[in-house]
Amino acid sequence: MSDLSRVRVCIVGGGFSGLAAAIELRRAGVNDLVILERAASVGGAWRDNTYPGCACDVKSRLYELRAAPWPDWSRTYSGQEEIRTYLERVVEIFGLDPYLRLETELISAQWDGERLVWNVQTSRGELLADVLISACGGLTEPLIPEIPGAGNFRGKMMHTARWDHDEDLAGKRVAVIGTGASAIQVIPALAPVVEQLIVCQRTPAWVLPRNDHPVSGRQRRLFERIPIWQALRRSAVSWMNEAQLLSFTKQGAFRALGERIARRHLRSQVSDPQLRSLLTPTYAMGCKRILVSDDYYPALMRPNVTVAPGLRSMTNSGVVTEDGVERPVDAVVWATGFAVLEPPLANRVTGRDGRLLADALRSTDYAAYRGTAIHGFPNLFILQGPNTGLGHSSVVLMSEAQIDHVIDALESGQILEVTEDSQLRYVKSIDQRLSTTVWQQGGCRSWYQNGNGRNVALWPGSTHAFARMMSRFDSSAYRVSYREDAHASQ
Ligand code: NAP
Numbered sequence: 001m002s003d004l005s006r007v008r009v010c011i012v013g014g015g016f017s018g019l020a021a022a023i024e025l026r027r028a029g030v031n032d033l034v035i036l037e038r039a040a041s042v043g044g045a046w047r048d049n050t051y052p053g054c055a056c057d058v059k060s061r062l063y064e065l066r067a068a069p070w071p072d073w074s075r076t077y078s079g080q081e082e083i084r085t086y087l088e089r090v091v092e093i094f095g096l097d098p099y100l101r102l103e104t105e106l107i108s109a110q111w112d113g114e115r116l117v118w119n120v121q122t123s124r125g126e127l128l129a130d131v132l133i134s135a136c137g138g139l140t141e142p143l144i145p146e147i148p149g150a151g152n153f154r155g156k157m158m159h160t161a162r163w164d165h166d167e168d169l170a171g172k173r174v175a176v177i178g179t180g181a182s183a184i185q186v187i188p189a190l191a192p193v194v195e196q197l198i199v200c201q202r203t204p205a206w207v208l209p210r211n212d213h214p215v216s217g218r219q220r221r222l223f224e225r226i227p228i229w230q231a232l233r234r235s236a237v238s239w240m241n242e243a244q245l246l247s248f249t250k251q252g253a254f255r256a257l258g259e260r261i262a263r264r265h266l267r268s269q270v271s272d273p274q275l276r277s278l279l280t281p282t283y284a285m286g287c288k289r290i291l292v293s294d295d296y297y298p299a300l301m302r303p304n305v306t307v308a309p310g311l312r313s314m315t316n317s318g319v320v321t322e323d324g325v326e327r328p329v330d331a332v333v334w335a336t337g338f339a340v341l342e343p344p345l346a347n348r349v350t351g352r353d354g355r356l357l358a359d360a361l362r363s364t365d366y367a368a369y370r371g372t373a374i375h376g377f378p379n380l381f382i383l384q385g386p387n388t389g390l391g392h393s394s395v396v397l398m399s400e401a402q403i404d405h406v407i408d409a410l411e412s413g414q415i416l417e418v419t420e421d422s423q424l425r426y427v428k429s430i431d432q433r434l435s436t437t438v439w440q441q442g443g444c445r446s447w448y449q450n451g452n453g454r455n456v457a458l459w460p461g462s463t464h465a466f467a468r469m470m471s472r473f474d475s476s477a478y479r480v481s482y483r484e485d486a487h488a489s490q
Helices: 016-027 080-093 183-190 217-225 227-249 253-269 273-278 296-300 357-363 395-412 420-434 463-471
Strands: 006-012 033-036 106-112 117-122 125-134 156-159 173-177 196-200 305-308 311-314 318-321 326-328 331-334 380-382 415-418 478-481
Touching: 006 016, 006 117, 016 033, 016 080, 016 395, 125 395, 173 183, 173 318, 183 196, 183 296, 196 318, 217 227, 227 253, 227 463, 253 296, 296 305, 380 395, 395 463, 395 478, 415 420
Parallel strands: 006 033, 006 125, 125 380, 156 331, 173 196, 173 331, 196 305
Antiparallel strands: 106 117, 117 125, 311 318, 318 326, 415 478
């Protein structure tokens, strides 16, 4: 990797955020950059999640890069393959190929306090980088719960995010563990093809109608010819999503309305009162991610589908649910989410004074300044870091706002480390805002919270408010310094 021996910016991850960072940095004049991607192609979550039924649950009009508005989405909510293809087209359109290092995994990175650079070891050699940007996403590492007896199970097991397409589940007895966003997409796709489907539900979800439909050729031509029309539609979707935020952050009417719509949806699709009661949440809507689906409830109504309690243990030939019933199955699908508290790079990045990122995150209860910078880690920026997730809109908007902040930071000085005081003050204000939201008060436990109950995942405001905050770069939050042998190759 000799040509890579020194770069100004090293981006880790070739998904939405990493590609967006490369595009925006180049637009800002920073061309001395490299994107490390451990897989053989770009796409991030949209490359890794290939389970049947995988699609976006945010409308595509908003789930795209601002640099690459796409007139051609075929549906209101695009499927996985289409989104992945879009990201590959983005690489072509913006000429990112020369910057991409595929099948190149970051093994470790240390801040070199003497040379004031990141010393990066990859699976294909070493490089030095002035700035390290983590664009690995928060929902990257599959989480499989430790279940007694799982090691004895002789059937097939796979996680939704690591689907094994060589395994044909048609005609088999399958258990799906979980009823989150991934589960409610895979269940309707599996139900018609498997012999028997056991859905292990620990907590029912609030489900709203999806109203997905194809975008007509005429509409797409209009979007292509009249970009302002496309921009207006995008803006309309954005504001409609933001309205949903009110039900998370304010009590009362908005949430009641949402719950009424979801109950009506359940009533209209599930005729069996016993099943209906099993599927009715007992916590406030929004506390866990609100799901959107038109085919989930009908799938559960099928005669070959059983909604069972959560998974307690496993035997060599089946699953044992919380009611003590053993249910023989040939395969288990883990729709159990991701290890959000252990970001992919946390155990690989060492900051100032030899501090491991994972330790810094743990000891501060996952604190980060504006979800992006962490005290003790100069010139490290984390896209989709702590408290930048959303329950109501597109996280692409959040990454882009963070990238604007990173560009401002790069323009403000050579070495930036957020001060401990700024980080503490920021996190305190976030926690205060979160304390009254449905995520903390709604009567549920979710992956948004860590072991101490702190919501480490979500931003408590609108995407517009986040973008506004990020556009006002506050250099006093950082200790800014300059190196003597300025590396000025941009
Ligand atoms: P998740 O929301 O964390 O759901 C995990 C599920 O596994 C929950 O229903 C959980 O139950 C269940 N579970 C865990 N252990 C269990 C056990 N022993 N028995 C039964 N159930 C068990 O994971 P996810 O569905 O993969 O979604 C994660 C996030 O990814 C989403 O919130 C969303 O942000 C993103 N996502 C997005 C899309 C999209 O369309 N854009 C699609 C999929 C995922 P409890 O609720 O009781 O804990």
